[in-house]
Amino acid sequence: MDKSPLLEADRLNVSFHTPRGVVHAVRDVSFKMGREKLAIVGESGSGKTQAGRAILGLSDGRVSAKRLAFHGETLLGLDARAWRAIRGRRIAMVMQDPRYSLNPVMPVGEQLLEADRDRGSAKTARARALDMLASVRIRDPERVFRAWPHEMSGGMGQRVMIAMMLMAEPELLIADEPTSALDVTVRLQVLAILDNLVRTRDMGLIFISHDLNLVRTFCDRVLVMYAGQVLETLPAAELAAARHPYTQGLLACPPEIDHRRERLTVLRRDPQWLEPVAP
Amino acid sequence: MSDAIIEVENLTIGFGEGKNRIAAVKGVDFTVTEGENFGLVGESGCGKSTILRALAGLNEDWSGRIRLCGRDMDKKRPRALRRLAQMVFQDPFGSLHPKHTVDRILSEPLEIHGMDDVEGRVRLALDQVQLEPVHRFRYPHQMSGGQRQRVAIARALILQPKVILLDEPTSALDVSIQAEVLNLLQDLGQQMGLTYVLVSHDLGVVAHMCRRLAIMRQGEIVETAMAEELERGKLVHPYSRQLLVASRGYDRNAIDAFLDH
Incomplete structure (x- = not known):
């Protein structure tokens, strides 16, 4: 071992x-x-x-x-x-301020899927993303999946950041x-x-x-x-x-x-x- | 009561128009007596800062009744009455003009209100918040966060208000800087006979600074308590009790029992 x-x-x-x-x-x-x-x-x-x-x-x-x-x-x-094989996959980071760490011109869902590249079909990836959003206690994952970063409060943005990091199941x-x-x-x-x-x-x-x-x-x-x-x-x-x-x-x-x-x-x-x- | 310095009755504040209107504060009543520091506690979006802005005269779209120092406040507040209550904002990085020196930040309100002896008042205010004369011609970015917040406090004090809204x-x-600023606020409050209304999400800070507090949720006050009752854990409403448990730190079992209020 x-x-x-x-x-x-x-x-x-x-x-x-x-x-x-x-x-x-x-x-x-x-x-x-x-x-x-x-x-x-x-x-x-x-x-x-x-x-x-x-x-x-x-x-x-x-x-x-x-x-x-x-x-x-x-x-x-x-x-x-x-680094690409490690960063965001095996070691991930959640930063302090979601306002600066989410891409402002991409819907939340797409950003979540980006963190889950090459891991099976688009359909299962989407289901996993919704699961992750639910697991960080976002009440309406479907709505947040389609939302833009500016439409979310700071607390919501931070939970999205954490969900995104979890998509990759880092070590x-x-x-x-x-x-x-x-x-x-x-x-x-x-x-x-x-x-x-x-x-x-x-x-x-x-x-x-x-x-x-x-x-x-x-x-x-x-x-x-x-x-x-x-x-x-x-x-x-x-x-x-x-x-x-x-x-x-x-x-x-x-x-x-x-x-x-x-x-x-x-x-x-x-x-x-x-x-x-x-x- | 005759010594009430702030009286709020059925205060209602909303944002937006028509069917998009959202009620941020829903018929809130409270009274603060002179020299009694009062805390408003709650989570983001509960309406605590919105109440503070209405008290300061920064929000004119409210209904109900606000009395300061025994005088009814109109929605449009005349300049002379604006002096009564002054505000200190959360973010000392955002609330001070980045291209104004401390001298200009402090003398501008004096000029707007046509007060005499600008020189003497600016010096006194710096001294009161324990800043050195050298800080007077500095820009905000040349100072630390704690020093900046002292400037913001000096700016609020300089108009000799009765009430400071924090x-x-x-x-x-x-x-460590928080402790210095809170000690300073306590000293100033006693020396100058100020009344504070303190908005915070931190129950510890409110318990330390205030004699009485109101716990808010979704635009309403759910409970009003004395600081001693908070200290002894004697809160009644389930939401306030949950807030108190959460403030004590991470407790796995308690969290599983949390309700999404």
């Missing part, structure tokens, strides 16, 4: 060359993952999105790594043809803030769909989020990123006992329903956190 |  991890990143780096110098967006990020729900959390600008894009070869920056492998096969230096799904535009109840229902896929289809999920409370209850393991580095990695259930002051600070910031306070705790950033983390 | 003021911000 295949003993290599689903995904392995060893010292992944992403940098951008700008007129004002080099911006090091991802610094020496290393992790291994299997069929699990792995969260990458951090604030805006922490590098979590750039790390996700780099894995899928979608980064606009300069990507380097000691090793970046999917099922033991390297993802570094693949040509366009090799690894990278979801970048897939639910932050959704209402709380719909958000949880969409997460339950992703949870099912991890359990029943053995899919791996990288869940990029800024919401520690959600990640704590939804994911298996958490990587905490700050300024491009992974500050700590820990099981989601043990997040409350996080050791790093940054993680503790982030957990203390949001107001709680069950425990009201006079004032909210403010994060005090320590310049030490920018120093390279010992491997 | 439409998801921190939902575009990181939690």
Whole structure:
């Protein structure tokens, strides 16, 4: 049997060359993952999105790594043809904002079918697309199948994006803030769909989020990123006992329903956190 | 009650014409007393922001009754009365003019309302929201999201309103920045005797900021509760209870029991 991890990143780096110098967006990020729900959390600008894009070869920056492998096969230096066999098929990504990731001049249904190319007849493909729309809790799949992206709300668009990614039955799904535009109840229902896929289809999920409370209850393991580095990695259930002051600070910031306070705790950033983390 | 600062009776707001008309708010009543922060909670499309826009005078197509500071508001609101209630919008990236400096963003409302001492008022407003004098001649894109939202708050404060209408003021911000902005709003509210109406989908934020809240669904208020009742989980309506469960995080069993309201 295949003993290599689903995904392995060893010292992944992403940098951008700008007129004002080099911006090091991802610094020496290393992790291994299997069929699990792995969260990458951090604030805006922490590098979590750039790390996700780099894995899928979608980064606009300069990507380097000691090793970046999917099922033991390297993802570094693949040509366009090799990527086409992987991207969208074996590794898929759901982006944050459906307004920019759906094609505005193509009906939703056609876009879903595009994700399902060469998989049997047009009729079964259409039935599968309608199934997928229903599985992400779209009430009238027939209508949405014929709809244009601008006719849908943000929440609906996001569910279509997820349905599209599921059409290909990927082995690894990278979801970048897939639910932050959704209402709380719909958000949880969409997460339950992703949870099912991890359990029943053995899919791996990288869940990029800024919401520690959600990640704590939804994911298996958490990587905490700050300024491009992974500050700590820990099981989601043990997040409350996080050791790093940054993680503790982030957990203390949001107001709680069950425990009201006079004032909210403010994060005090320590310049030490920018120093390279010992491997 | 004599100290009611906002009185809303049978407020109905629709969009579209004839048979395409959609009722976004259906006969809503509520009262907010002076200094009492009031929250409107609900999911997208429930009508919470639509109510806020009508209170601010930004939507003139409503029926029912709106009283601010004891005065009936007409649909066409005269300039002097517009000052009473000022709004802070959700997206600090979209609500500030990208080609105006902070100085111009803050002085424009003063000029429109013919207020004196523009220089002094702009400086005071920046100071109140804890921005430095150097920020005054910056453009929005030269500032962080939190700083931009401070500018939006300063712009609302500068006309010395009685009521500040906050439409998801921190939902575009990181939690650490959210904490700073919410603390600032609390301080300003106490110092200046402001009354806030806060619209949010985040029950935690509303519980923290407000003394009382209304939970809305499909244009109607389904339940009004005190923040203490929310804290103790004492909500009555099934929809509000579901919202409360959902706000606590991912719980597999609870989700399977969710109803599509």
